[in-house]
Amino acid sequence: MNGTTATVTPATLLDPAEHWHHRLAWLSTVDHKRIAVLYLLTGLFFFVVGGLEALFIRLQLAVPNNHFLQPDTFNQLFTMHGTTMIFLVIMPLSFGLVNYLLPLQIGARDMAFPRLNALGFWLVPFGGILLHFSILTGGAPAVGWFSYAPLSETPYSSTPGVDYWAIALLVLGIGSVGFAINTIATVLSRRAPGMTMRRLPLFTWINFVNAFMIILAIPVLNAGLAMLLIDRQLEGHFFLPAHGGSAVLWQHIFWAFGHPEVYIIVLPAFGVISELIPVFSRKPIFGYEFVAASSVAIAILSMSVWGHHMFTVGMGRAANSFFAIASLLIAIPTGVKVLNWTATMFGGRIRFAVPMLFCIAFLVQFLLAGITGISHAVVPLDWQTKNSYYLIAHFHFVAVGAILFALLAAVQFWFPKMSGRMLSERLGKWTFWLMVIGFNMTFIIQHFLGLLGMPRRVFTYPDLPHWAWMNMLSTVGVFFMSASSLILLWNIVVSFFRGKIAGDNPWNAWTLEWATTSPPPHENFHALPPIRSRRPLWDYGNPDRPDPIVGKDTSEIESPDKSKVSILSFIVSEAAFFTVLLLAYLYFYAHPQPGPGPRELNVPRTLIFSLCLFASSFTIWRSEISLSKQRRSSMLGWLALTIALGGVFLVGQGLEYWKLFQTGVDVSTNLFATTFFTLTGFHGLHVFLGLVALLILLWVAWQGDFASGRGSTLAAAGYYWHFVDIVWVFVLLTVYILPLIR
C-alpha cells in the first residue's frame, strides 16, 4: 500500500457542523474514537496525579529519618498511588487504546453498543472523583491498594476514606465490565466481511481474550467490595475476626480478583508489542498461533493461582506447594511469547524508531520482571522478600517497565492515526532515554534494598549501612522519569498542533486501521481492502506475493446477534459475582456462630414462592414462542403473567425478611444473618431489576413497537430471567435444603 498519500485531512477538534454546539460535541459523543480519546486523556490526567503521589513518596524516602511527610499522609499517598495507577491510569489507557483501535482493526464502524461505551467511559471520571473526594471527608484511604481486613474495617479505619475507595472501585469495576461486554460483542458480531476470527490482528485477539478475564475477575472484586461495605455501613461481620468473620477470606477474594487483574493490565501491553515488533522488524509475527494460544493459557492459569500472593498468610505447606508449582507454570506461556517476539526481530530489518525502542526496552525489562516474578513463586524466597522493596521493584518492573513502556510505544505509534500528525521523534528519544535511565535507576536498586531488608509501607527508615545512598539514588531516578513524562506531555501538545502531517499509513503497517485516513472519518472507512490474511494491507500493496490465505478462502463470516452475545457475557460476570457470595455463605455456614441460624427460616413457604419464580421461567418461554408466531395478545399475556409471578416471589421474600426483622434478626445480628441477607438480598435485587426490564419490554410491546426484528431483545431478557431463576435454585439448595440433609 502506498503509505504516504497526500489526501490527509489535517487534525481538527470539531467538524464544521459541530461548531454551533461544540461544548456538547465531546461530552455527548458516542463515537468510539472520541470516547477513546477521552479515555486516554483521563488516563493521562491521572497519570500526572499518580506520578506526583509517587514523587512525594520518593521525596519522603530520599533520606533516612525524614519527617517531610506525616506517617498517615505517607500511608494515604501509597494507597492512592497504587489505586490510581492501576484503576485510573493503566486500565483507562488500555481501554482507550482498545476503544480506538479494535473497531478499526476489524473494519467495524463503531463498537457494538456505543452508548454503553460512553457510560463506561464516564464512570471513570466519576469513580476518580469519588476516590479523591475522600480527601475532603477526613483523609484518603490509608490501607494500601489491597485494603486488607481488618485494617480496612470500621474499628481501625473510622473515617469514610475506605468507603469512598470501595464505592469508587465498584463504579470503575462496573464500567470495566460494561466495556468488556462491549468488546466481546464487537469482536463477535461487528467484524467486516473476510475478517474471520482466525484473521484477527493480535492486538484485537489478545484484548478479546482479556475481555473474558475482565468479566470473570472484576465481579469477584465487586462481590468483595459489597461485603466490605456491608461490614462498614450495615455492621456486618464478613471480615471481622472478633465476630467470627475471616480476614483471610478478604485476602482470598481480593487476590482471586487481584492475580487475574495483573494479567488484565498486562495483556493489552502484550497486544501492543505483538503489533509493533513485526511492523518495525518488517516481518510477520513469528508463530501467530502460539502468541494467540498462549494468551488463552495465561488467562486460564492466572485465574487459579492467586494463592501465591498469600504464601505468608499460613495456608499450610500443602496449599503453598500447589500454588508454587502452578505459578511457575505461568512462566511457560509467557516465555513462549517472549520467544516469539524475539524470533520476530531475528533476521528482520529493524527500524529503531521510538515505538520500537520502547518495545525493545519492554522485552528487556519484562524479562527481568519475569525472573523476579518466578522467584516469588518459590515459597521460601517469597517468605523472605514479601513486603520488602524487592517486591516493590518486581511489580514496578511489570507495571512500568513492561506495561507503561508498551503504552508509551503505543502512544508514539498510534498518535498519528488519532491526530493526523506525527509525534516528534527527537522529543520521543529524549522521553525514551530519560525514562529508561530513570526507571532503572529508581527500581533496580530497590531489589537490593529489599534483600537488605527494607520493608515497604513504612514512612521512613533508620540510617543503616548503604540504605541512605541507595534510597537517594532511587529518588534521583524519579526526577529523570518526571522529566521524561513532562517531555512526553509537551511532545503531545506541540505535535498535535505543529507535528508533521502523518498520512494514512506512516509506519507502513499492515492492519486495517491504516487503511483509512488519519484521523479516520466518523464512519471509519469509505472502503475496505479485501481481507484474506492477517495482513490485508500487505496483500493489497503486494498483489504479486500476498500472504497465504488463512482458513477457508471466503469473505463470509458469522455474526451472532449482539444482544444475545452481550447478555450471555453479562450473565457470566453475574455468575462470578454470585459464586463468590455463595462460597462466602458456605464458608461461614461451616463455622456456625451462636445466635440465629438456618432453622429460623420458613422452608415450606419459601418452596411455594420459589415455585412461582420457577414457573415464571416457563411463562417467559411461552411469551417468546408467541412472539415468534406473531401472536401479540398471547405474548403480552404470558409476559404479564411472568411479571406477576416474579412479583409474587418478591412478596414471599419480603414476608421472610419481615418475620426475621420481627424476631430481631437483621444484617448485624451474626454471621448467618449477614451472609443470608447479603446473598438473598442481592438475588432479590436482581429479580427486581429483571422485573423493571420486563415491565419496560411489556410497555414497549403494548405500544406495538415490537413487531419485527426485536425478537432478540425479548430472548435476551429471557436469558437473564432464566439466569436469575437458576441462581435461586442454587441459593435455595444451599440456604434452605442443605441444613435439612445435614
Add this chain to the structure above:
Amino acid sequence: MTTYQFLITAWKWNSVLLILCAMVLAGYFLAFQRRGRPGYLGAALAIFLFALISPVSALAEGYLFSAHMIQHILLVLIVPAFLLLSLPRSFSLPRPLTAFTHPFIGWIAGVGAMWLWHAPALCNAATTSRTVFAIQTTSLVLMGSVFWWQVLAPRDANRLSPAAGIVYLFTACTACSLLGIILTFAPVSICSVYQHPADRLGILGTIRNDWGLTSDKDQQIGGLLMWVPMCLIYLTAILAQLARWHSDPVPQTEESNA
C-alpha cells in the same frame, strides 16, 4: 511398615480386573484389527490398572482422601480420554448410544461424576463397600467417556466446534475447580471414613508421622488436586482445541459464546 516396604508390597492381584482388561484387549483387536490406535488403548488399560491395583489404590481404600482423588481423576479424566483416542477414525456409535451425545448430557456427566461421588454419603459408601466401589469405578469411566466424547469423538463431525469445545471445557473446569475450592477450605470432613482409618496394612504410623499427612491436610491436598492439577488437564484440552482450530483446513463454525 516403612515407605519402601509399602511401595513394594501394596500391589494387589485382582483376577477380575486382569481378565476384564484382557477381554477388552481381545475384543478391541477382533473388532478393529489394525484400524485402531492400540498405543492409546494400552495406555488406557495400564492407567486403569495402575489406579486400581497399585499402592495408590491401597491408600485410597480408607487411608488417604488425596489418594482417592488421584484415583478419581485418573478414572474419570485420563482413562476415558485414552479409550476414546484409541478408537479408529471411522468408528461411530451404535444407534441406541447416540442418545448420550448431546453436549449438555456430556457436560452434566463430566461435572456430575466429580460432584456426585463426593457427596459425603456416597464417598463413604464407595470406600467401605466393594460393590459400591465397583459401581463407582464403572460409572466414572462411563461418565468420563460421555464427557470426552464431545471433544475426542473419533469422527470430527461428532465433535464440538473448537470454540464451543473451549466453552465446554472451560465451564467444566470452573465447575470442578469450585468443588476443589470447597474441599480445600471445608473445615469439616467430607469423607469421614478417612479420618480414622482401620489400619489393615499397618501403614498408618508411616503416613501420619513419616509423611506428615494428618487427615485435615490430607483432605486439603485432595481438594487442591481437584482444584489445580485437574484444571491443567482441562487447560491442555483447551490448548488442543485451539491447535485444532488453527490447523483445521475444513470449514468450521467459528464461534459460540458463553
